[in-house]
Amino acid sequence: MLDLGYVREHLDLIEKMARDRGATLNLEHFRQLDTDRRMVITSAERLKAERNKASEEIARMKKCGEDCTALLALMKQVSDKIKRDDETITVLDEQLKQFLLTVPNIPHTSVPVGKSTADNVEVRRWGGPPSFDFKPKAHWELGEGAGILDFDAAIKIAGARFAVYKGLGARLERALANFFLDVHTREHGYTEILPPFLVNTASLTGVGQLPKFAADMFHLEGTDLWLTPTSEVELTSLYRDSTLEADALPIKVCAWTACFRSEAGAAGRDTRGLKRQHQFQKVEMFKFTRPEQSYDELEALVANAEAILQRLGLHYRVMLLCTADMGFASAKTYDIEVWLPSAGEFMEISSCSNTEAFQARRSGIRFKPPGGKKSEFVHTLNGSGLAVGRTWIALLENFQRADGSVVIPEALRPFMGVDVIPGATKT
RNA sequence: GGAGAGGUGUCUGAGCGGUUGAAAGAGCUCGCCUCGAAAGCGAGUGUCGGGGAAACUCGACCGUGGGUUCAAAUCCCACCCUCUCCGCCA
Numbered sequence: 001m002l003d004l005g006y007v008r009e010h011l012d013l014i015e016k017m018a019r020d021r022g023a024t025l026n027l028e029h030f031r032q033l034d035t036d037r038r039m040v041i042t043s044a045e046r047l048k049a050e051r052n053k054a055s056e057e058i059a060r061m062k063k064c065g066e067d068c069t070a071l072l073a074l075m076k077q078v079s080d081k082i083k084r085d086d087e088t089i090t091v092l093d094e095q096l097k098q099f100l101l102t103v104p105n106i107p108h109t110s111v112p113v114g115k116s117t118a119d120n121v122e123v124r125r126w127g128g129p130p131s132f133d134f135k136p137k138a139h140w141e142l143g144e145g146a147g148i149l150d151f152d153a154a155i156k157i158a159g160a161r162f163a164v165y166k167g168l169g170a171r172l173e174r175a176l177a178n179f180f181l182d183v184h185t186r187e188h189g190y191t192e193i194l195p196p197f198l199v200n201t202a203s204l205t206g207v208g209q210l211p212k213f214a215a216d217m218f219h220l221e222g223t224d225l226w227l228t229p230t231s232e233v234e235l236t237s238l239y240r241d242s243t244l245e246a247d248a249l250p251i252k253v254c255a256w257t258a259c260f261r262s263e264a265g266a267a268g269r270d271t272r273g274l275k276r277q278h279q280f281q282k283v284e285m286f287k288f289t290r291p292e293q294s295y296d297e298l299e300a301l302v303a304n305a306e307a308i309l310q311r312l313g314l315h316y317r318v319m320l321l322c323t324a325d326m327g328f329a330s331a332k333t334y335d336i337e338v339w340l341p342s343a344g345e346f347m348e349i350s351s352c353s354n355t356e357a358f359q360a361r362r363s364g365i366r367f368k369p370p371g372g373k374k375s376e377f378v379h380t381l382n383g384s385g386l387a388v389g390r391t392w393i394a395l396l397e398n399f400q401r402a403d404g405s406v407v408i409p410e411a412l413r414p415f416m417g418v419d420v421i422p423g424a425t426k427t
Numbered sequence: 428g429g430a431g432a433g434g435u436g437u438c439u440g441a442g443c444g445g446u447u448g449a450a451a452g453a454g455c456u457c458g459c460c461u462c463g464a465a466a467g468c469g470a471g472u473g474u475c476g477g478g479g480a481a482a483c484u485c486g487a488c489c490g491u492g493g494g495u496u497c498a499a500a501u502c503c504c505a506c507c508c509u510c511u512c513c514g515c516c517a
Binding site for chain 1: 437445446455473474476477478485486487496497498
């Protein structure tokens, strides 16, 4: 959420931003609400000041035994008027808040203006695609062939867009999560968090998932709880409504969690395989920083995610997203895309964003600058480090051999206990 | 799920319906003292919003939302949360 005063004074900038992002905002509606609201507030507060004065006077008169009947009657009327004004203010406040909640963050000046994913800018590329002297298989063929992936069972248990991992397939998922967490906690300086996987409405509103994206999540009927769509929600809410010590910043945390998405608008897309599931696992990196350090920390965050892919020896590229492709809360986003041999294209495996004060303002996360100055909002950053299921996909496809077996990269072997996942054992 | 206790500022903790934005203490910031530190002394120390160029001023906020009243942290109702005991349970 943007600051009300800032929006009021930079309407032209907001309008340009909305255009760049391909969003539509009714700014005239905002302007009207804002002026109306301030008018009624001024009126109500003048009356309240009058009432406060009169209350003191009444107290004094009663003490002296004077008659205050006339003043009481007058104040009764004033109170009624105040009540009506307050009700109007409540309505206008709510409308204004609803408007502000739908305004996306302002992109950083370094973000390219664009209309679609085609306008994203490739920043760098690491490694190269593996070469095969056979036609590389898709991960679902490899997984089902090796008996480590079972979609039929998942359909019985839950339905479409779920998966069952078996044997070394399940172990690979677990090994990847452990590997990610070990690198981030022992080498990159993140503190590991294991949060609840269910989150409440306030937490989701704080990161900007609600009210706009309710349809993309699973809601537990009759409760205020939702299945978390990303641990960005939990990690932001770690410090919701609190003030942090300035010298404790930046605070760097990471978490492994399951994530749940209803993928309401994705019918028919990526229906085969593991790419787009209702449930997946992700290791998330998250930072709370001071404003002046947040863009340096964003670069470091991306580097932390890249380090994982480099250790695994997976070919990838880093994309700077254009205005049209960025998330609602983000001021600047890098996507990391890993090579997928079967498709002959790159697939998103991490998304790293600086939301500046956008989430901090909604979530009430401040810090106290040294020297007793007024508290300010922190900047929050988030990035996948990495999406576990998608890394599983990349690993199978990039390190497959002609017989359907998959070679485990060196870095992962201590976590796997084996060097190779055998291909089909059936004759 | 049943019974009880409680939710006040950064923290601890007061608060007969009327100068209580809120006592007191701690913490923190600044100053004095000191070679320096501690102790001691002095001053300051919430957030949000309206008006104002600013100094400043006005208003709101004592878990949340309603109600009573000229006036509510203080009375009434509902809800939420925390703690203790019991039950159930991985």
